[in-house]
Amino acid sequence: DQQVKQNSPSLSVQEGRISILNCDYTNSMFDYFLWYKKYPAEGPTFLISISSIKDKNEDGRFTVFLNKSAKHLSLHIVPSQPGDSAVYFCAASARRGETSGSRLTFGEGTQLTVNP
């Protein structure tokens, strides 16, 4: 039972255009969402996150949108750059009021290719 789904295994965009990566989840207990970027032979690195009490969080070229009623989030990258080419993972956690940390549930990832 996959609770976080990224239905697009790959996405190709032109440099300078917008990249939109999508993610759906099924567990209504999830209350914190993160995006990670992964280059080949490296570990995932944190990109941006959003709490369920918000619907948008922006950090430079990266914006994450959360639609709780649809259980859907998306990552927008504007403008896209060739260095953004990587696998992007959506992840979610159910904090349940914990401060000690809690497990992340990941999607399968989307390979983004930004063409010069």
Place this chain on the structure above:
Amino acid sequence: EAGVTQFPSHSVIEKGQTVTLRCDPISGHDNLYWYRRVMGKEIKFLLHFVKESKQDESGMPNNRFLAERTGGTYSTLKVQPAELEDSGVYFCASSHLTSGRYTGELFFGEGSRLTVL
């Protein structure tokens, strides 16, 4: 500050053999996690240590997997005996214990690729 380090980077073993993976978290990080990615699928949670205690080991596939974190510093993940389906990339991640604002961010190592033949 050194990041999360994992050893070995790649291990190739025969079915039935034993392999031990090691993770050194970022200094001072009490949370330590093990994850696994198989065949380009999702990154799956295995277990979570807080210091030396297992907080959540619900993701461990079966009793062929044993994780330890003696002294609350580095951790090892032993697979014994290894099976073909154990092949994949094993990631370790760490984070601070948080007080107040929850960040959720985990810092990942580069992973240990395990190939079971």
